[in-house]
Amino acid sequence: MGVGTVFRDDLRNARRSKIVVGVVGVFTLLSTLIFVSEINIFDDAVRSLFDLTALVAFLFPLFVASLTYLAVAGDRARGSIKYVLGLPNERWEYALGKYLSRGVVAVTAVLGATLVGFVVGEVAFTNGADPERFLTFGLVSSLYALSLTGVFVGLSAMTASRSRAMFAAIGAFFVLVPFWNNLLPVLQVGTVIDFAETLFGITVSEETRLTIAGLSPSTAYLSATAPVFEGAGDQYEVVRAVIGGDTGSLADELWFNLLVLVGWGGGVPLVGYLRFRRAELG
Amino acid sequence: MAAIETRDLTRRFGETVAVDGVSLTVDQGEAFGFLGPNGAGKSTTISVLLGFLRPTAGEARVLGRDAVDASAAVRSRVGLLPEGYEPYANLTGREHVRSAVRTKGTDDDPDAVLDRVGLDPADARRPAGDYSKGMQQRLFLGIALVGSPDLLILDEPSSGLDPTGVGLLRELVAEEVDRGATVFFSSHDLDEVERVCDRVGIMRGGELVAVNAVEDLRSELGMxxxxxxxxxxxxxxxxxxxxxxxxxxxxxxxxxxxxxxxxxxxxxxxxxxxxxxxxxxxxxxEPSLETVFEQYTGGADEGAEAVDPRDEPTESAAGASAESAATGGE
Structure with missing residues (x-):
């Protein structure tokens, strides 16, 4: 009863929010731009879907963060939480209701982008959109969206103010995306492993390095989308380079990728709830 | 069974003592005024009663249940008008009440609830984020009334209300007490408390410095x-x-x-x-409650000299900083 009411209220509140509609709208627009701008560059819609994958993997977390970082912390800062928890809701019902509603918003955003891509791909590309590949992409991306939502809502549940929630979200984005994907010089997970090797006098095998690299939700998501492009995007060098061959590490296994996504999506909210359960709300 | 019972209730924030050994019993069916200057520890006490904060020491029971361990069960029988809240900006007033009805599992008609607190039907269908402070108070008063609770906890309920709203609040409190509910009325609006409450408790610097009927408090002070x-x-x-x-x-x-x-x-x-x-x-x-209040609290939030019948002088300012620590956020 409590979860459903919290979920409905939060979703309704979000749906009517100009900011939420704006964030989802901008993401959909960017996704549309990818497909529209590549109509005359590539023959295959699946090639543009590959570029959408990059957008989802690297930039979508920022969109999800903006949609979710105040889920709990904002209510605490504003005092709206006194409305919900002044009623006979348990704290877990409140936290779960928030997670689900924000998850629905994030999944809606990524599925909307996928749908727009499918329509543009089907209508305007020489080799149109393959429903099965787009559906697979949509499902994996939805899981990624839920995983990210869990991370940011979980962090929000650990913080009591807007500023701390914002710093936590930015920090999580930096670690899970640029840092873990080696997008920045020096500040990379690989550098940390190098440092650990020097410090402890150990050698980390390439396979272990790849497995560690695959532990971020963004890297796991990228690997998990590989089946979408198998046999379809192989003629494109960049696609081959990213989905790559079998390196023998766990990071290449689909089950491992999905487990990583589920782990982040379940683990951080659990820790967040355990903190929130005993949080001082006065 | 008392509606509210605290025993040596203490709540510290670091070195600051916001609530200091408060032992209080509020009987069922009475309208109890909880008075004190800003920072005296009133809202901290209420937060403990609702399970928002844990006591550092002592015990709080509400309607016979432990306020911490059985918080949700307690809240199912309590109606709360909190202090320092905001509604969900994009939900209408009616939607807020409807969710309260659903959560409490009652069959109240949201429109009837909103009519009772004088919220215009057209306003009830507008986003609550556009409401004035007075309209928000009416909305949350309505939410508090959902489910005919056994205990109403009203934290500064007349704040933001116009004179008509204050009159309505007075009527509602009287109606609820007639129904058999207990009303716990936290305020520094002394006239209001004197009009609606049977007994008052006065907080100062985190301590409960007096509990009695207003008339008896006057006598106690030789006033x-x-x-x-x-x-x-x-x-x-x-x-x-x-x-x-x-x-x-x-x-x-x-x-x-x-x-x-x-x-x-x-x-x-x-x-x-x-x-x-x-x-x-x-x-x-007759000396007003305000005069009594000033005698007990020193007459100001700044910790002026005060009469303390228990001869245990404390500084109001310490309580003020204590509650700031409790509610000031980050």
Missing amino acids: GSVVEATLAEPPASVPLADVDGVSDYETDGRVVRVQCTEPPAKMRALAALDAVAVVQDVGLE
Whole structure:
């Protein structure tokens, strides 16, 4: 009863929010731009879907963060939480209701982008959109969206103010995306492993390095989308380079990728709830 | 079973003691005023009663249940008008009430609830984020009333209300008490408390410095009534020195002002005056609750000198900083 009411209220509140509609709208627009701008560059819609994958993997977390970082912390800062928890809701019902509603918003955003891509791909590309590949992409991306939502809502549940929630979200984005994907010089997970090797006098095998690299939700998501492009995007060098061959590490296994996504999506909210359960709300 | 019972309830924030050993019993069916200047520890106490904060020491029971361990069960029988809240900006007032009805599992009609608190039907269908403070207070008063709770906890309920709203609040409290509900009315609006509450408790610096009926608090402080008798002509003598319960008197021409420490002393003083002169008119001055309040709390939030009947002087300012720490956020 409590979860459903919290979920409905939060979703309704979000749906009517100009900011939420704006964030989802901008993401959909960017996704549309990818497909529209590549109509005359590539023959295959699946090639543009590959570029959408990059957008989802690297930039979508920022969109999800903006949609979710105040889920709990904002209510605490504003005092709206006194409305919900002044009623006979348990704290877990409140936290779960928030997670689900924000998850629905994030999944809606990524599925909307996928749908727009499918329509543009089907209508305007020489080799149109393959429903099965787009559906697979949509499902994996939805899981990624839920995983990210869990991370940011979980962090929000650990913080009591807007500023701390914002710093936590930015920090999580930096670690899970640029840092873990080696997008920045020096500040990379690989550098940390190098440092650990020097410090402890150990050698980390390439396979272990790849497995560690695959532990971020963004890297796991990228690997998990590989089946979408198998046999379809192989003629494109960049696609081959990213989905790559079998390196023998766990990071290449689909089950491992999905487990990583589920782990982040379940683990951080659990820790967040355990903190929130005993949080001082006065 | 008491509606609210705290025993040595203490809540610290670091070195600051926001609530200091408060033992309080509020009986079922009474309207209890919880008074104190800003920072006295009122809201912190309420937060503990609702399970928002854990006590550092001591115990709080609400409707017979432990306020911490059985928080949700307690809240299912409590109606809360909190302080320092915001509604969901994009939900209408009606949607807020409807969710409260759903969560409490009752069959209240949201429109009837909103009508009862005087929220216009057109306003009830507007986003609550556009509401004035007074409209928000009415909305949350309505939410508090959902499910005919056994206990209403109203934290500064008249804040932001116009005079009509204050009158409505008074009526609602009376109706709820008539229904059998307990009303716990936290406020520094002293007149309001005096009008609606049977008993009051006064907080200062985190301590509960007084609990009693307003009349008894006056007596406790020796702040009884003043009887002003206008005589036909200036009296040759005033035979009041030996009248029981008369603490002082003064004569100004035909007017005699008599300070009485207990209610029966008023008639005894008048009878004594009537024996030596013709009493043409009688006036009565009762010290307001505000005067009582000022005597107990030092009269200001800044920790001015205060009367403490238990002779345990504490600084109000310490309490003020304590509650700031409790509610000030990040």
